[in-house]
Amino acid sequence: MAEPPVQIKNTFAAVRDHARQFSDFTFVYPVISRRSRGLSIGVNLNPDKLCNFDCIYCEVDRKIPGKTSRVDLNRMRDELVALIHFARGGGLAKEPKFAELPPALTRTIKDIAFSGDGEPTMVANFAACVQAVADVRRAEGLSETKIVLITDAAGLDKADVRRGLEIMDANNGEVWGKLDAGTEAYFQLVNRTNVRFDRILKNLLETARARPIVIQSLFLKVHGQPMPPEELAAYCDRLNEIVRAGGRIKEVHAYTIARPTPEAFATKLSTSELNTIAETIRRKTGLAVPAFD
Numbered sequence: 051m052a053e054p055p056v057q058i059k060n061t062f063a064a065v066r067d068h069a070r071q072f073s074d075f076t077f078v079y080p081v082i083s084r085r086s087r088g089l090s091i092g093v094n095l096n097p098d099k100l101c102n103f104d105c106i107y108c109e110v111d112r113k114i115p116g117k118t119s120r121v122d123l124n125r126m127r128d129e130l131v132a133l134i135h136f137a138r139g140g141g142l143a144k145e146p147k148f149a150e151l152p153p154a155l156t157r158t159i160k161d162i163a164f165s166g167d168g169e170p171t172m173v174a175n176f177a178a179c180v181q182a183v184a185d186v187r188r189a190e191g192l193s194e195t196k197i198v199l200i201t202d203a204a205g206l207d208k209a210d211v212r213r214g215l216e217i218m219d220a221n222n223g224e225v226w227g228k229l230d231a232g233t234e235a236y237f238q239l240v241n242r243t244n245v246r247f248d249r250i251l252k253n254l255l256e257t258a259r260a261r262p263i264v265i266q267s268l269f270l271k272v273h274g275q276p277m278p279p280e281e282l283a284a285y286c287d288r289l290n291e292i293v294r295a296g297g298r299i300k301e302v303h304a305y306t307i308a309r310p311t312p313e314a315f316a317t318k319l320s321t322s323e324l325n326t327i328a329e330t331i332r333r334k335t336g337l338a339v340p341a342f343d
């Protein structure tokens with residue numbers, strides 16, 4: 051009989067603490083991610099904290115300067131191999147942060163995720179980074195492990211990034227593209243960027259035409275107010291437009307703030323507020339919308 055799935059509670063220390071620092075590593079770190087449904091090995095391509103968004107809910111503390119401005123591929127590869135061996139050998143299960151988890155959860159690597167302290171597609175050698183991870187994944191026999199790109203979608207139209215996405219496609223890849231708004235005004239309010247909203251929408255559409263993608267959307271309160279109903283309706287319209295134009299959306303991850311933010315006016319939704327939003331999205335789009343409070 052199949053084992054029942056392990057419930058990943060948001061009270062677990064390893065779920066609440068997504069520190070991107072492990073041992074003396076620069077690029078690679080482990081997290082237990084509910085959205086990944088288990089152990090995710092993060093690959094931080096931006097220890098320099100570079101990002102083209104300035105989200106009001108971003109947990110990256112940019113008052114403390116970043117560490118390095120280029121990805122050392124050999125070092126990244128070595129760290130990734132070391133952490134894979136450590137996790138599969140049961141080492142993570144003995145770390146205090148992971149000790150309360152069922153051991154199986156810390157041995158099975160659900161995904162290797164480009165994520166971290168900035169926007170991964172801003173590195174100059176994104177495709178080479180993807181290739182390095184794909185090579186390690188294959189050499190380690192991790193055929194069930196996904197390669198995930200967690201992105202704000204602004205750079206998905208760059209030629210080198212498109213090459214990287216094609217490598218991901220051939221290696222169980224999945225793109226998680228951010229969409230936090232339905233209008234340019236709310237997009238600017240929440241994501242604060244000089245990238246235009248229509249470019250984000252075009253990039254999500256083109257990417258979703260080439261392979262199914264996951265949309266990741268953070269919902270929050272801004273000055274005490276959840277996303278207004280007309281904004282949520284516009285957001286659902288944007289999703290429907292992507293699907294009508296031939297984009298494939300595998301699911302929408304609806305989540306809220308989990309860790310301290312730089313802006314005191316950006317605050318977390320309650321579980322019921324988030325669930326109500328997720329239900330509205332399901333009703334208006336017909337898409338699968340898991341909610342993570």
Ligand code: SF4
Nearest residue numbers: 101103104105108168
């Ligand atoms: S896109 Fe991500 S890293 Fe960039 S500001 Fe927003 S939350 Fe922070």
